[in-house]
Amino acid sequence: MFEWISDPNAWLALGTLTILEVVLGIDNIIFLSLVVAKLPKHQQASARRIGLMGAMLMRLALLASIAWVARLTNPLFTLMDHAFSARDLILLFGGLFLLWKSSMEIHETIEGSEGEHNTRVHSFLGAIVQIMMLDIIFSLDSVITAIGLSDHLFIMMAAVVIAVLMMMFAARAIGEFVDRHPSVKMLALSFLILVGFTLILESFAVHVPKGYIYFAMFFSMAVECLNLMRSKKKHA
Helix, strand or coil: CCHHHHCHHHHHHHHHHHHHHHHHCHHHHHHHHHHHCCCCHHHHHHHHHHHHHHHHHHHHHHHHCHHHHHHCCCEEEEECCEEEEHHHHHHHHHHHHHHHHHHHHHHHHHHCHHHHHHHCCCCHHHHHHHHHHHHHHHHHHHHHHHHHHCCCHHHHHHHHHHHHHHHHHHHHHHHHHHHHCHHHHHHHHHHHHHHHHHHHHHHCCCCCCHHHHHHHHHHHHHHHHHHHHHHHHHHC
16 A cells, blocks of 8 residues: 555656646635635634535545546437537536526626625535535546546545645635635636636537636736735825
């Protein structure tokens, strides 16, 4: 089980997989921050921790079921000359859910206080379920990629645990920052719409390099941060 400790390639795989999990977890942190913000203040920290822990356990369960995950790419049926697999259907419905959720959030943000009452997450459990289910959709590709990058199940699981622990430290700061700045929240919601479209395209075998999406997001966020700094300096 621990033979990999003396193997440099195994450590390289662990580092690569951890970075992969963290980078692909950015959209999950944004979604988590928006969902948690709908809960009462005293429940937010618990929802953040439990949601991420639950998401981690589900990722580990996916990795433990490697044979089942590998079969997700097998074609189930063909429609309009395109063979759909279970993975394609998960990405399709996940993308549609993200489009619906983000569009509703944008609409209610624009409507202001009148619509704010309706945006509340119905329950603490409902928030946890949303976080966990979206994490599975977000992480499905990274799990399949991890299986292709490493032969050691322990390394794959260690990468997931390390990445989720790092996300736990970052989630609160990101959530509070998004909550304090409405323009950043709108940018984050727009990013989730972009991710939703990407998931739908991926389900139809149209590959969109994620690097382009993350670059666009980071560039937009950098410009927004400059605007916030200028605005803060004006009011100082």
